[in-house]
Amino acid sequence: MTSSQDTIMGVDLGTQSIKVIIYCPKSHKVIATTSQPLNLISKVDGSMEQLSDWWISGFKKCIKMIDVNTRKTVVAIGVSGQQHGFVPLNKQGEVLAPVKLWCDTATEVECAEIMNTIGGQKECVSIAGNPISVGYTASKIRWLKKNNPIAYKNMSTILLPHDYMNFYLTGTKVMEAGDASGTGLFDIRNKKWCKPLITAIDEDRDLNPCLPEIIKADSIVGIIKQEVAKDLGLNNRVIVSAGGGDNMMAAIGTGNVEAGKLTASLGTSGTLFAYSDHPVIDPQGELAAFISSTGGWLPLLCNMNCTVATEKMRNLFEVDLTKMEQLASRIPPGSDGVITMPFFNGERAPALPKAKASIFGLDCNNTTNAHLIRSTMEAVIFNLKNGKEAFMRCGMNFTEVTLTGGGSKSTLWRQMCADILNLPVRVLMTEENAAFGAALQAYWVYEKQRGNPKSITQITKDHLVVDESKSCLPNPSTVKEYEKIYQNYQTFVKLITKHYQ
Numbered sequence: 001m002t003s004s005q006d007t008i009m010g011v012d013l014g015t016q017s018i019k020v021i022i023y024c025p026k027s028h029k030v031i032a033t034t035s036q037p038l039n040l041i042s043k044v045d046g047s048m049e050q051l052s053d054w055w056i057s058g059f060k061k062c063i064k065m066i067d068v069n070t071r072k073t074v075v076a077i078g079v080s081g082q083q084h085g086f087v088p089l090n091k092q093g094e095v096l097a098p099v100k101l102w103c104d105t106a107t108e109v110e111c112a113e114i115m116n117t118i119g120g121q122k123e124c125v126s127i128a129g130n131p132i133s134v135g136y137t138a139s140k141i142r143w144l145k146k147n148n149p150i151a152y153k154n155m156s157t158i159l160l161p162h163d164y165m166n167f168y169l170t171g172t173k174v175m176e177a178g179d180a181s182g183t184g185l186f187d188i189r190n191k192k193w194c195k196p197l198i199t200a201i202d203e204d205r206d207l208n209p210c211l212p213e214i215i216k217a218d219s220i221v222g223i224i225k226q227e228v229a230k231d232l233g234l235n236n237r238v239i240v241s242a243g244g245g246d247n248m249m250a251a252i253g254t255g256n257v258e259a260g261k262l263t264a265s266l267g268t269s270g271t272l273f274a275y276s277d278h279p280v281i282d283p284q285g286e287l288a289a290f291i292s293s294t295g296g297w298l299p300l301l302c303n304m305n306c307t308v309a310t311e312k313m314r315n316l317f318e319v320d321l322t323k324m325e326q327l328a329s330r331i332p333p334g335s336d337g338v339i340t341m342p343f344f345n346g347e348r349a350p351a352l353p354k355a356k357a358s359i360f361g362l363d364c365n366n367t368t369n370a371h372l373i374r375s376t377m378e379a380v381i382f383n384l385k386n387g388k389e390a391f392m393r394c395g396m397n398f399t400e401v402t403l404t405g406g407g408s409k410s411t412l413w414r415q416m417c418a419d420i421l422n423l424p425v426r427v428l429m430t431e432e433n434a435a436f437g438a439a440l441q442a443y444w445v446y447e448k449q450r451g452n453p454k455s456i457t458q459i460t461k462d463h464l465v466v467d468e469s470k471s472c473l474p475n476p477s478t479v480k481e482y483e484k485i486y487q488n489y490q491t492f493v494k495l496i497t498k499h500y501q
Contacts, residue, residue: 007073010439013055013081013161015268019432020062023439032070034062046105049098063232071233078241078442080249080434081162083182086140089157096151100140105346105353107139117200129188129281129289134353138184142201158210162243169240170222175212178248178293188289189279217242217293218445241445244293246434247273247300253437254402255460257294262398266407270306270380272387273298286349286390294456301349301387306380307406309342313376317369325412328374333478334485335375336366341496342379355500360492381420382489388421400424404433419478427470
């Protein structure tokens with residue numbers, strides 16, 4: 001058993017910031033939380049990039065903000081990382097180029113080239129379970145070949161963001177199936193690399209040696225490097241667990257580790273995901289057929305625009321979050337006919353990488369900042385409703401939805417989710433679900449290593465607490481009203497689709 005002094009560190013390498021929590025399993029308390037902002041390199045071609053050095057620098061700053069004595073109690077670390085990023089390393093372990101991120105839309109051509117090489121999107125889904133979506137790692141590799149041939153030639157290892165953090169901590173280059181399933185190079189049915197897709201990236205070079213070994217979700221990556229432990233003031237016997245993608249860790253952090261549960265993450269992107277004990281393949285390709293970081297599968301829908309859309313509106317009208325909510329709360333459901341297409345970053349589902357944001361239905365009475373803000377908030381959830389319908393199309397049904405991410409802090413947005421999705425909403429006491437999920441996964445692995453194995457299901461039941469004050473139920477009359485508005489929203493989505501395809 002863990003001692004009363006043992007703590008677990010959860011790290012969440014996100015798009016906008018890196019967060020660190022220290023959790024004590026014995027007392028069931030988060031005893032430290034720190035974060036550091038991260039910059040983003042945005043280019044007119046749709047490129048969204050970061051430098052890996054920023055991650056390490058931000059992580060070190062987070063650690064140094066934690067009390068020295070608390071750091072010494074850490075026995076295990078779990079890392080959550082933004083999915084789909086591409087970290088190319090040379091033989092010396094040096095990063096060769098800026099890291100292209102999940103929200104990068106500059107590789108649309110490369111996506112089509114890879115899929116066309118193997119016979120199109122349907123064939124891609126047939127052999128691997130997923131199409132090559134814009135943002136997935138696969139197209140970024142081909143993009144590097146075209147745009148930075150020297151770096152591509154010197155590339156010896158392909159890692160994802162959370163893998164790179166694990167490499168920094170332990171010196172070991174491995175990957176786990178959950179995060180690997182978001183590369184576009186993974187056979188999700190059989191949980192192994194898909195050779196035809198790897199060949200389709202570059203028919204002249206064998207990229208298989210660049211892909212790391214896949215380890216199981218309940219495995220350790222290794223022991224922290226002595227020099228890193230010394231630099232960070234950590235115990236030199238700390239183990240580092242497999243970790244995983246941010247959605248996979250958020251699934252653990254919201255208890256989504258068994259069938260029948262739905263999680264909605266209202267972050268920079270908006271995601272819906274649910275655990276399954278078998279592969280879930282969407283024939284229409286809207287659901288990503290991902291693998292969980294707990295041994296099962298995690299079908300997921302990702303919208304590129306969630307809080308990024310409301311932030312655009314908030315900045316436009318120069319209001320803070322409190323004022324934004326006050327303004328939107330004054331406007332009735334449906335925003336008096338204003339309907340927003342929140343495609344500021346293009347969009348992944350529906351597949352509209354070149355789409356732009358648009359606003360419909362303005363007149364002399366509803367052209368106000370409050371109407372535009374509320375309409376944008378509603379539009380984000382309409383996109384998630386479209387995702388819920390994709391899950392139902394694949395035979396999955398739910399009795400409630402757990403909200404996570406920054407948007408879950410909004411009282412108005414929580415009620416919108418309940419009414420538009422027509423599901424009871426719950427929110428957990430722990431807000432940093434990805435970081436907390438990474439900590440719980442590390443605890444799962446640590447206890448197994450100590451000869452005291454517990455199921456991940458039992459661990460989540462023991463350590464997750466619902467915040468009843470933030471739970472809410474659908475309002476039947478509002479549900480009906482939103483269903484009509486949603487049909488109008490879908491009409492405009494079809495119009496946008498015709499324009500940008």
